Each structure stands twice: as C-alpha cells, then as structure tokens.
Amino acid sequence: MDTHPQLASLLVLLLSLAPLCHGQTSVYLTEPTLTSVVAVNSTALTVNWQFADAVIDQSDLIRVYIIIAEYFTGYNTALYTANYTFTTNKTITSWTQNFPLVNAFYSVCFSSNSTKTNVTQFVAVSQCRLARTCLRTNSSVCPSALPAVVLASSVASTSFLIVVHWFNTSSFVYNTTSVQLAGANTPGTLISSVSNGTYFIQTFRFTDRQPRTTYTVNAMLTYAVANQLRTDTSNLTVTTSRSSKPFLTSDLLIFGAALLSLLLLKSH
Ligand SMILES: *[C@@H]1O[C@H](CO)[C@@H](O)[C@H](O)[C@H]1NC(C)=O
Ligand SMILES: *[C@@H]1O[C@H](CO)[C@@H](O)[C@H](O)[C@H]1NC(C)=O
Ligand SMILES: *[C@@H]1O[C@H](CO)[C@@H](O)[C@H](O)[C@H]1NC(C)=O
Ligand SMILES: *[C@@H]1O[C@H](CO)[C@@H](O)[C@H](O)[C@H]1NC(C)=O
Ligand SMILES: *[C@@H]1O[C@H](CO)[C@@H](O)[C@H](O)[C@H]1NC(C)=O
Ligand SMILES: *[C@@H]1O[C@H](CO)[C@@H](O)[C@H](O)[C@H]1NC(C)=O
Numbered sequence: 001m002d003t004h005p006q007l008a009s010l011l012v013l014l015l016s017l018a019p020l021c022h023g024q025t026s027v028y029l030t031e032p033t034l035t036s037v038v039a040v041n042s043t044a045l046t047v048n049w050q051f052a053d054a055v056i057d058q059s060d061l062i063r064v065y066i067i068i069a070e071y072f073t074g075y076n077t078a079l080y081t082a083n084y085t086f087t088t089n090k091t092i093t094s095w096t097q098n099f100p101l102v103n104a105f106y107s108v109c110f111s112s113n114s115t116k117t118n119v120t121q122f123v124a125v126s127q128c129r130l131a132r133t134c135l136r137t138n139s140s141v142c143p144s145a146l147p148a149v150v151l152a153s154s155v156a157s158t159s160f161l162i163v164v165h166w167f168n169t170s171s172f173v174y175n176t177t178s179v180q181l182a183g184a185n186t187p188g189t190l191i192s193s194v195s196n197g198t199y200f201i202q203t204f205r206f207t208d209r210q211p212r213t214t215y216t217v218n219a220m221l222t223y224a225v226a227n228q229l230r231t232d233t234s235n236l237t238v239t240t241s242r243s244s245k246p247f248l249t250s251d252l253l254i255f256g257a258a259l260l261s262l263l264l265l266k267s268h
Pocket of ligand 4: 140
C-alpha cells in the first residue's frame with residue numbers, strides 16, 4: 001500500500017461512497033423509447049413508442065410529453081402537443097395527429113420522465129426525429145424526412161455540381177454538410193454558400209471524373225434537433241455525359257468504315 005498512496009486514498013473514497021449508492025441501486029428505473037414516426041397519409045403522422053420490460057423497470061409513474069413542430073416554406077412553425085401519465089395501465093403506445101398542411105415537414109420530440117413514488121429518483125430522456133407526410137396525389141408515396149434537399153446540377157462529362165438546399169426553419173439547427181463519392185474518400189469542394197430566406201444553399205463541385213460513368217454521392221447532413229446532434233445521409237446517383245470532344249477514336253473508326261462502304265458501293 002505504501003507504494004500506491006493514490007490507490008489507497010481512492011479505495012477509502014470508494015468505501016466511503018458505498019453506503020450512499022446502496023439506496024439508489026435498489027431501484028432500477030428505465031424509460032419508454034420512441035420506436036417510430038409513421039406517415040399515415042398526406043396530412044397525418046403516427047408516433048409509436050414502447051415501454052421498458054416490466055421485469056426490469058420498477059418505475060410506477062411515467063410521464064410522456066410529445067411535441068410535434070410543423071414547418072413548411074412560407075408558413076410559421078406550428079406546435080402540436082400530447083401529454084400522458086401512466087401508472088400501472090400502460091396500454092397507450094401511439095398517438096396519431098392530423099395536420100392542416102399537406103406533405104409538410106415535422107420534428108417530433110418524445111420526452112419521458114420515469115419515477116418511483118417515495119424514491120427521489122427519476123430517469124428523464126428526450127428523443128427527436130424528423131418526419132414528413134405523404135404526397136397529396138399519391139398517399140403511398142411519402143418522401144424522406146431529411147432536413148435538406150440534395151440535387152445534382154451542371155452535369156458534364158468530367159465534372160458536376162451537388163447543390164444542398166437546407167430548409168430555413170427553427171425546428172432544427174444546421175451544423176455541417178459533407179459531400180463525397182461513395183466508396184472513395186473523394187470529397188466535393190464547397191464553392192458557394194448562400195441564404196435566400198427559404199433555403200441555405202451550399203454548392204459542391206466534383207472534377208476529374210470519367211465520361212459516361214455513374215457515381216453515387218453521399219451527402220451527410222448534420223444538424224441539431226432539440227439540442228441533439230443527428231446525421232442523416234442522402235444518397236443520389238449522377239451519370240456524367242459523354243465526352244464533349246467532337247470525335248472519339250471509336251466514332252472516327254465507325255465513320256471511316258461507313259465512308260469506305262459508301263465508296264465501295266459507288267464503285268460498283
Ligand atoms: C389522414 O389520416 C388521418 C388519421 O387517420 C385522418 O383523420 C385524415 O382524414 C386523413 N386525411 C386524408 C387526406 O386522407
Ligand atoms: C387502460 O386505460 C385505457 C385507456 O384509458 C382503457 O381503455 C383500458 O380499459 C385500461 N385497461 C385497464 C386494464 O385498466
Ligand atoms: C422528473 O420527475 C421528478 C419527480 O416528479 C421531478 O423531480 C424532476 O424534476 C423531473 N425531471 C424532469 C427532467 O422533468
Ligand atoms: C402510387 O405510388 C405507388 C408507389 O410508387 C404506385 O405503385 C401506384 O401506382 C401509385 N398510384 C397512383 C394512383 O399513381
Ligand atoms: C430560393 O432558392 C430556391 C432554389 O434556387 C428557389 O426555388 C426559391 O424560389 C428561392 N427563394 C427566394 C425567396 O428567392
Ligand atoms: C445512404 O448510404 C449510406 C451508406 O452507404 C447508408 O448508411 C444510408 O442508409 C443511405 N441512406 C439512404 C437514405 O438510403
């Protein structure tokens with residue numbers, strides 16, 4: 001012990017803490033989890049959650065708070081909330097909300113506070129997701145709920161641009177964008193960032209590509225929803241055009257062969 005005075009004092013500290021921990025480890029509390037946010041049709045979402053296994057979870061009072069923020073270009077963000085209190089009966093595990101807007105964007109935050117009455121202990125968590133309702137014209141087509149729309153532009157034979165349109169909304173906070181070719185560690189070069197009120201628009205350029213080749217581009221979108229950082233990946237394919245040179249060697253050969261057969265025909 002003499003050679004490890006720090007270890008000895010650590011042991012003393014741990015031993016002195018042990019009685020404090022005892023009362024708390026006797027109750028095991030855990031929280032319900034948000035399992036999915038499903039688009040029902042063009043105007044409604046269903047939030048689904050599940051409770052922790054009663055064999056493990058000893059909480060006897062669980063409060064659930066759900067906040068849905070609705071946002072859409074040109075509209076103010078609207079909030080929809082639902083609160084539930086559960087004791088022994090935990091039969092409600094979903095909430096469906098219908099909205100006034102069609103095919104709009106949502107951030108869904110699910111918070112809970114699991115407690116055991118008479119014990120000053122609780123477990124409070126918050127989980128958030130983005131969601132989007134389906135198309136008006138076809139309610140079986142429900143676009144992904146990304147915070148930005150990623151498009152290809154100015155596609156040429158050896159270069160193209162990737163344009164990322166981040167929605168300008170208070171529901172989430174932009175953090176970073178990283179655009180690269182799938183499989184290769186080739187990042188796009190950021191050439192411009194502009195904000196026009198509706199969107200925050202970033203343009204990335206890829207050069208030195210091959211003509212008539214299909215590339216998969218991964219756009220990693222990092223943003224914060226309710227102070228939690230999230231990264232979603234939007235994937236798109238870009239096919240470069242054929243070479244802009246007027247004649248490729250193969251084209252010249254075909255042209256030459258056609259000319260030759262024409263000459264041969266004429267000579268008969
Ligand atoms: C969408 O589903 C919700 C919930 O089931 C329903 O109240 C609403 O009328 C539906 N809307 C449309 C346009 O079908
Ligand atoms: C649980 O609560 C739900 C909704 O309040 C109710 O419909 C159901 O009958 C209750 N079940 C039990 C076993 O009490
Ligand atoms: C959770 O509930 C307990 C008991 O009611 C309360 O003391 C605590 O402040 C709550 N925590 C949060 C983060 O809501
Ligand atoms: C709706 O979209 C689905 C899936 O893309 C498609 O199979 C279906 O034919 C579409 N329905 C209409 C009415 O366009
Ligand atoms: C912002 O840019 C987008 C994409 O270029 C365009 O569709 C939209 O009309 C612009 N909005 C404003 C207010 O200029
Ligand atoms: C995009 O690709 C990444 C990795 O290749 C994958 O993890 C992710 O699920 C894909 N995203 C979508 C929306 O398909």
